[in-house]
Structures are given as structure tokens and as C-alpha cells.
Amino acid sequence: MSVWSTKIIEIPYWCNIASLLAICRGMKMRETKKSSKDIIKDMLSGDADKIWSASCAICSLSQNHDKMMELIPYKEKMYYATRNIELGGAIVSNHRFLTQAFKVLEVHEKGEECPCSLLGEDASPKHLLEDGYFELMDVMYFSKSSYIDYYIIRCNRCKKLYKVEERQYHYTWWSWQELKE
Numbered sequence: 109m110s111v112w113s114t115k116i117i118e119i120p121y122w123c124n125i126a127s128l129l130a131i132c133r134g135m136k137m138r139e140t141k142k143s144s145k146d147i148i149k150d151m152l153s154g155d156a157d158k159i160w161s162a163s164c165a166i167c168s169l170s171q172n173h174d175k176m177m178e179l180i181p182y183k184e185k186m187y188y189a190t191r192n193i194e195l196g197g198a199i200v201s202n203h204r205f206l207t208q209a210f211k212v213l214e215v216h217e218k219g220e221e222c223p224c225s226l227l228g229e230d231a232s233p234k235h236l237l238e239d240g241y242f243e244l245m246d247v248m249y250f251s252k253s254s255y256i257d258y259y260i261i262r263c264n265r266c267k268k269l270y271k272v273e274e275r276q277y278h279y280t281w282w283s284w285q286e287l288k289e
């Protein structure tokens with residue numbers, strides 16, 4: 109066996125995370141334009157594709173408290189309408205997005221922790237800055253290049269500081285790390 113064949117099977121640990129994110133990437137986790145009424149309708153539809161798409165829509169609105177409050181009265185109904193639906197998914201069960209959607213709703217409903225705690229690899233700091241959820245404190249570039257290494261951003265709600273590294277692997281993703289002051 110050559111050295112190369114060993115190399116090929118050494119898939120970086122984050123490759124799987126990247127593949128998972130690719131599923132919902134069509135939306136790039138930009139806030140959906142779907143109305144709350146349509147999201148609720150899709151979640152209650154019994155149709156696996158519509159449920160998956162509505163789950164992604166809810167995930168994309170993870171920082172939008174007003175929108176989430178519109179959905180919360182239907183949370184239980186949505187839970188019972190989706191719990192036995194087979195969502196499929198080639199790489200991993202698409203239930204991941206459904207589970208995350210209910211987590212987003214729960215965080216907003218309880219109001220105990222800031223929704224910024226929900227952000228991860230698929231959350232673009234650029235979008236969050238544009239949408240007014242965060243304030244940009246600093247941008248660091250790789251030396252002598254225009255490639256962004258990381259952002260320092262602050263949540264406008266809870267004022268937590270985050271170091272968000274920008275990474276490329278077929279597409280852009282981000283590593284979020286809370287900075288303790």
C-alpha cells in the first residue's frame with residue numbers, strides 16, 4: 109500500500125460537519141423570507157420535504173425573536189405533526205434540522221439564554237452584522253492577503269464577544285468561539 113492510499117482515507121474530522129452543512133447550504137442560513145404562516149403550514153403538512161424546508165427556515169431565523177414568538181404558540185402542534193415523519197437524508201438524518209428548529213424555538217420561549225448561543229458553523233458573521241444582530245469590533249486578515257482569518261464581533265443583545273474564524277473547504281464556514289473578557 110502506498111503512502112497515498114493511506115492519506116486518502118484520512119478525512120479531516122470537520123469534513124463530515126461540512127457535508128452536513130451542505131444540506132442546508134442552499135439557504136446559507138440567511139434569514140428566510142418565508143412568512144410565519146407558511147412555515148407553520150409546512151410544519152403541519154405531513155410532507156417530509158416541506159417539513160425539512162420549514163425546519164431550515166426556522167434555523168435561519170434563530171436570532172429573530174419576533175418571528176420566533178409568532179411560531180411558539182404552534183410549537184406543540186408542530187412537534188406532534190412532525191415527530192413520526194421519516195425525513196431521510198443521505199449523509200445523516202435530516203431530523204438534525206428538525207431537532208435544531210425545536211431547540212431554537214425553545215431558547216426563545218424560555219428566554220433564559222441569548223439566542224447567540226445557537227450559532228455555529230453555518231452562521232455567517234457578515235449576514236448577522238448586516239441584519240443588525242452583531243457589531244463588528246475587528247477583522248484580522250492573513251498576512252499580505254485579502255483572506256479573512258477571523259472576525260471579532262459582539263452580540264448586540266447580551267454583549268458577548270466572539271472570535272469567528274472564516275474557513276474554506278469547498279465553501280466558506282465559520283468556527284465560533286466565545287471570548288471571555
Ligand SMILES: [Zn+2]
Nearest residue numbers: 222224263266
Ligand atoms: Zn447574545
